[in-house]
Amino acid sequence: MTWELLRETLLLEQYNTRLPVLGVAFLGATAGLVGSFLLLRKQSLLGDALSHATLPGIGIAFAIMSTMGFNGKSLPGLLLGATITGLLGVLLVLAIRKTTRLKDDAAMGIVLSVFFGLGVAILKMVERIPGQSAAGLDGFIYGKTASMVWSDFILITVILIVTTAITIAILKELTLLCFDADFASAQGWPILRLDIILMALVTSVTVVGLQAVGLILVIAFLITPPTAARFWTNRLGWMLVISATIGAISGWLGVSISALYSNLPPGAIIVIAAAIIFLFSMIFGTARGVLPRLLRHLQLQRKVGRQHLLRSTYEILEETQQAEPLKNVPIDMDLLRKHRYWAKGELSKLIRQARSEDHIERQPSGELRLSESGFGEASRITRNHRLWELYLIRYADIAPSHVDRDADMVEHLLGAEIVHQLEAELNLSKSTIDSPHTIATTELGIQPNPTI
Amino acid sequence: MSWTANDFHIILVGGLCAMACALPGTFLLLRRMSMMGDAISHAVLPGLALAFLISGSRANIWMFLGAAIAGILTALFSQWIIRFGKVERGAAMGIVFTTLFAIGLVIIRKAANRVELDADCVLYGALEYTPLDMVILFQNETSFFAVPHAALIIGATLLFNALIITFFYKEFKIASFDPGLAKTQGFRPQIMHYLLMTMVAITTVAAFEAVGSIIVIAMLIVPPATAFLLTRNLPFLIIVSLIVAVLSAILGQIATHIPPLIGLPDTTSSGMMATASGFIFLLAWLFGPEGLIKKQSKQLEAPHFD
Secondary structure, X not given: OOHHHHHHHHOOOOHHHHHHHHHHHHHHHHHHHHHHHHHHOOOOOHHHXXXXXXXXHHHHHHHHHHXXXXXXXXXXXXXXXXXXXXXXXXXXXXXXXXXXXXXXXXXXXXXXXXXXXXXXXXXXXXXOOOOOOOOOOOHHHHOOHHHOOHHHHHHXXXXXXXXXXXXXXOHHHHHHHHHOHHHHHHOOOOHHHHHHHHHHHHHHHHHHHHHHHOOOOHHHHHHHHHHHXXXXXXXXXXXXXXXXXXXXXXXXXXXXXXHHOOOOOHHHHHHHHHHHHHHHHHHHOOOOOHHHHHHHHHHHHHHHHHHHHHHHHHHHHHHHOOOOOOOOOOEOHHHHHHHHOOOHHHXXXXXXXXXXXXXXXXXXXXXXXXXXXXXXXXXXXHHHHHHXXXXXXXXXXXXXXXXXXXXXXXXXXXXXXXXXXHHHHHOOOOOOOOOOOOOOOHHHOOOOOOXX | OOOOHHHXXXXXXXXXXXHHHHHHHHHHHHOOOHHHHHHHHHHHHHHHHHHHHHHOOOOOHHHHHHHHHHHHXXXXXXXXXXXXXXXXXXXXXXXXXXXXXXXXXXXXXXXXXXXXXXXXXXXXXXXXXXXXXXXXXXEOOOOEEEEXXXXXXXXXXXXXXXXXXXXXXXXHHHHHHOHHHHHHOOOOHHHHHHHHHHHHHXXXXXXXXXXXXXXXHHHHHHHHHHHHHHOOOHHHHHHHHHHHHHHHHHHHHHHOOHHHHOOOOOOOHHHHHHHHHHHHHHHHHHHOOOOHHXXXXXXXXXXXXX
């Protein structure tokens, strides 16, 4: 293999591979689009049941066409047969789910396995029909991308364009169906009919995909790109675009790479390409990827730790001096540690963090002292905490002695706007607020400072 | 084609296999993981191919090991994607098993000259040829008794599955119905989950050569689902699904003789057995105690206004 050849294949300069590469890339885009709705409707594996259910249709179509004297392997006829039994299978899944105690997975499994068994039985039967060679029919199980000819390409493209157009035309209805089916039904939308339309769209993508990647792997085209796209965005519009792009890229790469090596099954390479993109998205995806989520979590943890440290320091300052205004004096680390029952290591880590952010300074004597900015921040945080406590006491009827923990959970998320609202609601605009409850400091050997 | 001793042997192998699958299948159904059977039976392909590459022969301990590892990996990877990626279970399974199957296909194609393993064989099996490979079990001067080699392997698998389920019956039951309770009772429901996955994987391998994964997938799901429509009692559920499994094998083999009678070519046993199980399910669905017909007649007679 040469790089030149790879470049030519990828850029569609190779005549032999141009049609399959284009066709499959287009298929990937459409599958990504339709599959997104399947994923959001939590019905991904329905595609699997559907693709297996197409097999009897292919066999029957072949048998009918060859006994009637036509070419048994004409693609439109086979695809029509596949569509009919595929849809029949999906309707059976819906019917089993609706009329029995069996759940989704069992209903899909039954249809999948029985139809597939029937399909294999029929294929084996038609293979023995004299006169017509059925060789190559089982190409639908693993796919036979490379054999795509001009007329196949036109047929596939037309089906895909129609599918895409319908999907875009009923985007609003599908969105409603996926996000809140109950609401849609209450609004008078025909949920069952919409579900069936969605299934019909999935069927047409699947049936086209049979030719390209085979019925076992076509489901990957429907599932993997949307799932990967979901990691990058929380908006449906973007998800559709990204999913279609990922589908197209995996189809394009998969067919190109498999065309260069002898004996590489294109369907498998497409699936592996999509899986690699999925893995990358799962780790790095900006909206829901594992790594960004972890980073956000650590950031929040850091913020919470910092706010606790500063508020504790501020509260100790308040306890130790009775006089206003508060003076920023150094305090003992042990006092701080007992105030919030920190573990030694944990507190040292928080202090290191706070020092790196210039909120706390260590005195030569080993005591800690808030910096100028730290003092301001600490007084602001304490004030927010108490604002929220007062709000809870007044409007949520929480006892003053219990309000501290409840406030702890929310105070880190208070933005400037909410603080303003709280101030207005509580008629407080003083720069410092007294704590509405006693702060448990008796263990520290300090006299509690009764408030309220 | 008429009824011969071969048919008996085919039914023996098919029936044993169906029962071996129906056992773990019952618990898959109860855990709402029926599609896991489909996923694992596809996902074992790379395990089989690699084991074959390493050991150079099929039907040995390596194959079982490879398949068991591949099966557990399927369950494990899906679990990771669900937990860390917050992906819905169906989608996670779909991604994992298609990827593993694709990898298996590539290995088989690229090492075609060294691997006499063929994806078709994994799917279809060759139930018709099992009577060609017989093992004599018992012999004296006047008579002998022989069974297909495959029947021994699958019979052993059935025994293995039956033993595990008998031994861990209580644990499986609690883990299926109430994983929370299982946790408080001091054992991890996850362990039962992986044990179940291992059983499915091993059964798939034992079956793949003789009957193909079509039967495995069908028998993992359809007999338990049929039994589910007929009873609400766990021991009965297991017994009925075993009976349905055997019936499917018998009916399926009988059905292979029907097309030639009406002038059509004959067909595969494994496909017909899967179809037969679907037919039995259809009967239970229509005529069972909670079946459509019953429901319909109940609806007709329900309102009484005097």
